[in-house]
Amino acid sequence: MAPSTLLALCALASTVLCQSGSNILSFVDPLIGTVNGGHVFPGATLPFGMAKAVADVDGEDQGGFASDGSNITGFSHMHDSGTGGSPSLGNFPLFPQAGCPDDELDNCVFPKSARAVPRINGTAIAHPGYFSIELATGIKAEMTVTSHTALYRFTFPETPTEANATLSPLILADLSDLPQSRINGSIAVDNSTGRISGSGTFSPSFGIGSYTLHFCADFQGAAIRDTGVFMNNRAGSEPKNLSVVQDGGNISPEILPAGAWTRFHAPHGADNAILARVGVSFISVAQACGNAEREIPAFDFDAVHTAARQAWTDTLSAIKVKPGQGVDASTQTIFWSGVYRASISPQDYTGENPLWDSTEPYYDSYYCIWDSFRSIHSLITILDPGSQIRMIRSLIDIYRHEGWLPDCRMSLCKGFTQGGSNADIVLADAYLKIGALAAAGGVDWQTAYEAVVKDAEVEPENWGVQGRGGLTSWKALHYVPTDDYDPHGVGLFTRSISRTVEYAYDDFCIAELAHGLGNAADADKYFGRAEYWRNMFNPAQTSTINGTSTNFTGFLQPRFLNGTFGHQDPIFCSPLLNFTSCYLNPDGLETYEGSAWLYTFFVPQDQASLIAALGGPQAFVTRLDYLHESGLLYIGDEQAFLPVYQYHYAGRPAKSAVRAHSYIPAQFNTTRVGIPGNDDSGAMGSFVALTMMGVFPNPGQDVYLITPPFFEEWSITNEITGKTATVRNLNFDASYRDIYVQKATLDREPYARNWLTHAFFLEGGVLELTLGANESAWGTRGEDLPPSLSTSHLGTGHYQL
Ligand SMILES: *[C@@H]1O[C@H](CO)[C@@H](O)[C@H](O)[C@H]1NC(C)=O
Ligand SMILES: *[C@@H]1O[C@H](CO)[C@@H](O)[C@H](O)[C@H]1NC(C)=O
Ligand SMILES: *[C@@H]1O[C@H](CO)[C@@H](O)[C@H](O)[C@H]1NC(C)=O
Ligand SMILES: *[C@@H]1O[C@H](CO)[C@@H](O)[C@H](O)[C@H]1NC(C)=O
Ligand SMILES: *[C@@H]1O[C@H](CO)[C@@H](O)[C@H](O)[C@H]1NC(C)=O
Numbered sequence: 022m023a024p025s026t027l028l029a030l031c032a033l034a035s036t037v038l039c040q041s042g043s044n045i046l047s048f049v050d051p052l053i054g055t056v057n058g059g060h061v062f063p064g065a066t067l068p069f070g071m072a073k074a075v076a077d078v079d080g081e082d083q084g085g086f087a088s089d090g091s092n093i094t095g096f097s098h099m100h101d102s103g104t105g106g107s108p109s110l111g112n113f114p115l116f117p118q119a120g121c122p123d124d125e126l127d128n129c130v131f132p133k134s135a136r137a138v139p140r141i142n143g144t145a146i147a148h149p150g151y152f153s154i155e156l157a158t159g160i161k162a163e164m165t166v167t168s169h170t171a172l173y174r175f176t177f178p179e180t181p182t183e184a185n186a187t188l189s190p191l192i193l194a195d196l197s198d199l200p201q202s203r204i205n206g207s208i209a210v211d212n213s214t215g216r217i218s219g220s221g222t223f224s225p226s227f228g229i230g231s232y233t234l235h236f237c238a239d240f241q242g243a244a245i246r247d248t249g250v251f252m253n254n255r256a257g258s259e260p261k262n263l264s265v266v267q268d269g270g271n272i273s274p275e276i277l278p279a280g281a282w283t284r285f286h287a288p289h290g291a292d293n294a295i296l297a298r299v300g301v302s303f304i305s306v307a308q309a310c311g312n313a314e315r316e317i318p319a320f321d322f323d324a325v326h327t328a329a330r331q332a333w334t335d336t337l338s339a340i341k342v343k344p345g346q347g348v349d350a351s352t353q354t355i356f357w358s359g360v361y362r363a364s365i366s367p368q369d370y371t372g373e374n375p376l377w378d379s380t381e382p383y384y385d386s387y388y389c390i391w392d393s394f395r396s397i398h399s400l401i402t403i404l405d406p407g408s409q410i411r412m413i414r415s416l417i418d419i420y421r422h423e424g425w426l427p428d429c430r431m432s433l434c435k436g437f438t439q440g441g442s443n444a445d446i447v448l449a450d451a452y453l454k455i456g457a458l459a460a461a462g463g464v465d466w467q468t469a470y471e472a473v474v475k476d477a478e479v480e481p482e483n484w485g486v487q488g489r490g491g492l493t494s495w496k497a498l499h500y501v502p503t504d505d506y507d508p509h510g511v512g513l514f515t516r517s518i519s520r521t522v523e524y525a526y527d528d529f530c531i532a533e534l535a536h537g538l539g540n541a542a543d544a545d546k547y548f549g550r551a552e553y554w555r556n557m558f559n560p561a562q563t564s565t566i567n568g569t570s571t572n573f574t575g576f577l578q579p580r581f582l583n584g585t586f587g588h589q590d591p592i593f594c595s596p597l598l599n600f601t602s603c604y605l606n607p608d609g610l611e612t613y614e615g616s617a618w619l620y621t622f623f624v625p626q627d628q629a630s631l632i633a634a635l636g637g638p639q640a641f642v643t644r645l646d647y648l649h650e651s652g653l654l655y656i657g658d659e660q661a662f663l664p665v666y667q668y669h670y671a672g673r674p675a676k677s678a679v680r681a682h683s684y685i686p687a688q689f690n691t692t693r694v695g696i697p698g699n700d701d702s703g704a705m706g707s708f709v710a711l712t713m714m715g716v717f718p719n720p721g722q723d724v725y726l727i728t729p730p731f732f733e734e735w736s737i738t739n740e741i742t743g744k745t746a747t748v749r750n751l752n753f754d755a756s757y758r759d760i761y762v763q764k765a766t767l768d769r770e771p772y773a774r775n776w777l778t779h780a781f782f783l784e785g786g787v788l789e790l791t792l793g794a795n796e797s798a799w800g801t802r803g804e805d806l807p808p809s810l811s812t813s814h815l816g817t818g819h820y821q822l
């Protein structure tokens with residue numbers, strides 16, 4: 022069947038056999054990953070939107086809401102999704118009360134801790150563009166959004182649950198955020214309209230500096246009764262505004278409660294509802310009000326909700342899936358929810374950046390590129406190249422005005438660098454895959470190149486938030502010594518192993534860019550530095566678990582300035598030993614969020630050399646099996662993604678497919694817990710999506726490793742070229758026993774390589790995989806394997822743009 026036939030079929034189809042259009046949305050469950058560390062934001066947002074509305078809880082609140090039974094403290098308008106550490110944003114929450122006990126203003130509750138109210142269990146409903154929940158106070162809160170504006174519909178009970186109260190709703194707006202990081206703020210209420218607006222300066226959740234945000238709340242549905250402000254636990258109808266300055270430096274854990282309120286008469290409508298429209302802006306209160314008035318002029322909840330649904334339908338329709346006979350709904354829900362979560366961040370703040378004047382797009386919440394380079398940006402490049410191009414322009418513009426590419430960035434602030442300068446990888450990935458389209462779309466590759474070379478050559482004063490530390494040693498010794506002498510900048514002198522192997526890969530990506538841009542001398546230099554991973558490899562290092570040898574020899578190890586190897590138990594910081602001892606803390610060890618066992622596999626640029634160093638393909642496969650089966654690997658940290666597929670490089674693509682199925686659905690499923698660890702702005706979601714599509718990238722290279730999709734067939738029509746790429750399983754088996762490629766054809770010609778390039782997505786084509794019950798010879802020969810630095814003829818091969 023030709024792709025066009027599939028599309029036509031999809032258009033007519035029974036929803037069971039073919040997923041496209043609005044029926045996709047029923048397979049998105051935003052509540053997946055809202056408990057046990059997933060930290061997913063399950064509220065209402067547009068794709069990459071700035072306004073993100075949800076109920077905030079006093080439990081696990083990194084993403085605002087959690088399915089953990091904790092109490093609800095308010096409803097706020099901006100969030101990040103899936104991040105670790107401290108919660109992010111959640112500024113200026115609204116909190117509704119149906120009436121004050123005894124109708125006394127002072128009997129309403131104002132501070133966050135006092136007002137927190139239980140949810141009614143089981144009432145949280147989340148769909149793309151919509152979230153609702155019912156409170157123990159009998160109030161139902163629904164929310165939807167446009168780009169910069171949240172729209173809430175609070176439905177009040179006829180009889181308030183508050184003692185001796187009559188229905189006279191009070192809605193307060195609180196000058197606070199989720200991490201209670203307020204530095205200062207001001208708020209005012211307009212007594213004639215009930216409008217509450219204000220500004221606050223807050224701290225970013227994983228970075229330095231501060232940011233100022235503004236909001237503007239208007240109400241509809243009930244006559245204004247009175248208005249005022251509150252401070253601590255007291256409220257009054259005079260004055261109509263207040264300002265709070267920094268609270269003696271005492272910003273944590275409690276800041277002084279402060280805010281404003283508007284009280285209403287009973288709502289006009291029979292539904293007892295009041296609508297609250299909240300615009301946000303980083304520029305000014307006037308712009309926050311303007312955003313709200315322009316985007317939601319009529320307070321039409323259903324129209325805004327319908328438009329949000331349509332935006333999601335359009336975004337998710339980039340891929341059409343024919344699930345195949347016997348594929349159950351939960352398998353489809355895992356997939357579509359993954360694609361959905363990978364389309365929440367980075368957030369489009371274009372027109373909302375107060376830091377510099379520019380006509381370039383501005384995206385924020387690159388949170389963090391250490392996580393997102395491994396699958397998020399690759400997925401966006403396939404499904405929504407227009408957005409990826411705008412994100413690349415934004416990264417380059419950040420470099421222009423901040424002097425450095427970010428490794429992590431949120432809320433207009435510089436975030437903490439976890440390893441290398443991994444924006445280099447994102448830029449190279451886009452250059453190799455969509456470089457020409459991106460140039461036509463406004464990407465200035467020369468400036469991009471200048472930016473990545475600065476990462477490689479210039480050490481910043483504070484390499485904790487940009488660039489790389491230890492560059493002098495890196496250049497002189499060709500590794501980052503564990504006892505580095507680095508008087509050139511400030512940062513945590515930890516992670517010498519992981520930073521070394523990341524710098525090597527970052528330099529490989531810079532070399533690819535240099536090569537593509539015709540700078541042969543630089544390409545040679547950086548391809549040379551790409552081999553420095555070897556300098557941390559101690560061929561004599563063994564590994565034991567509880568005194569029993571694992572029988573593998575040769576691991577990355579710390580190395581001193583004098584060239585001698587130090588020692589870090591290769592299993593340290595794996596789930597088997599001190600799993601949580603390798604974070605961004607001064608006493609962190611030499612690997613970041615993972616063990617030397619795991620990092621030993623991190624040579625994405627030269628798997629052929631790594632395989633040789635580890636004793637050849639068979640020994641490599643045995644070791645990779647051990648990594649997956651011994652408990653040493655945690656799939657919930659992003660460095661674990663590529664090892665699922667590294668069998669491809671040893672000529673065993675069948676084992677990659679088996680591995681993929683071992684993690685889905687066992688570790689990625691439709692339960693509320695259904696994500697292993699933080700979603701990290703959609704990193705886990707994009708891993709699931711790419712894995713189920715069977716085209717996992719080696720990000721930073723024009724390489725997709727082929728495994729059979731979890732569906733019978735999918736198609737993607739490139740939004741720029743208009744061409745359609747289709748992958749089809751023949752002999753598809755929904756029980757996933759027959760997951761072994763026996764043979765493949767690309768556009769009806771035999772296709773023996775176990776990998777594809779992005780040309781497949783740009784130019785379209787049909788890849789047909791014939792499946793069987795046993796591993797075959799397909800994709801196993803040397804010439805079938807993906808490229809490695811040491812085996813590729815750069816300049817004549819596929820690295821050319
Ligand atoms: C609601 O669920 C939480 C746990 O999620 C539980 O602790 C609480 O007792 C439940 N409340 C009711 C009223 O069932
Ligand atoms: C939630 O609020 C209820 C009622 O105010 C209170 O009894 C309960 O302890 C709170 N739960 C938590 C987890 O704070
Ligand atoms: C309700 O008001 C009545 C009369 O003013 C009073 O006696 C009673 O205590 C109040 N109930 C509560 C729960 O406050
Ligand atoms: C609020 O705090 C920020 C950051 O410290 C500062 O730049 C700003 O001037 C302060 N604003 C007021 C009104 O105090
Ligand atoms: C505020 O508005 C209310 C309702 O319109 C009105 O009764 C009251 O007099 C106003 N207060 C001031 C200070 O204008």
Ligand SMILES: *[C@@H]1O[C@H](CO)[C@@H](O)[C@H](O)[C@H]1NC(C)=O
Pocket residue numbers: 207262263264
């Ligand atoms: C309240 O608003 C008035 C009028 O705009 C202004 O003069 C005053 O400084 C404000 N007060 C505070 C505490 O912000």
Ligand SMILES: *[C@@H]1O[C@H](CO)[C@@H](O)[C@H](O)[C@H]1NC(C)=O
Pocket residue numbers: 566567597
């Ligand atoms: C190592 O031994 C300890 C103590 O006997 C045991 O708790 C632990 O599970 C063992 N670890 C492994 C990976 O076998």
Ligand SMILES: *[C@@H]1O[C@H](CO)[C@@H](O)[C@H](O)[C@H]1NC(C)=O
Pocket residue numbers: 569570571572
């Ligand atoms: C290591 O090799 C020895 C000798 O062949 C064997 O007895 C032992 O089971 C092996 N250990 C592991 C962890 O595979």
Ligand SMILES: *[C@@H]1O[C@H](CO)[C@@H](O)[C@H](O)[C@H]1NC(C)=O
Pocket residue numbers: 504581582583584585
């Ligand atoms: C190299 O330096 C380390 C750390 O200072 C030291 O322990 C080791 O003995 C030195 N090796 C040699 C050969 O000097």
Ligand SMILES: *[C@@H]1O[C@H](CO)[C@@H](O)[C@H](O)[C@H]1NC(C)=O
Pocket residue numbers: 599602
């Ligand atoms: C390893 O973990 C144990 C407790 O889990 C802790 O006491 C010890 O300090 C940790 N070691 C290091 C080097 O972090």
Ligand SMILES: *[C@@H]1O[C@H](CO)[C@@H](O)[C@H](O)[C@H]1NC(C)=O
Pocket residue numbers: 686687688689690691692694695696697698
């Ligand atoms: C779902 O995924 C979670 C997180 O990885 C895992 O802990 C749980 O066991 C899985 N549940 C099922 C039923 O597979």
Ligand SMILES: *[C@@H]1O[C@H](CO)[C@@H](O)[C@H](O)[C@H]1NC(C)=O
Pocket residue numbers: 794795
């Ligand atoms: C497939 O492999 C199994 C053992 O794994 C074997 O029993 C079976 O005969 C094989 N089937 C074919 C068609 O080779």
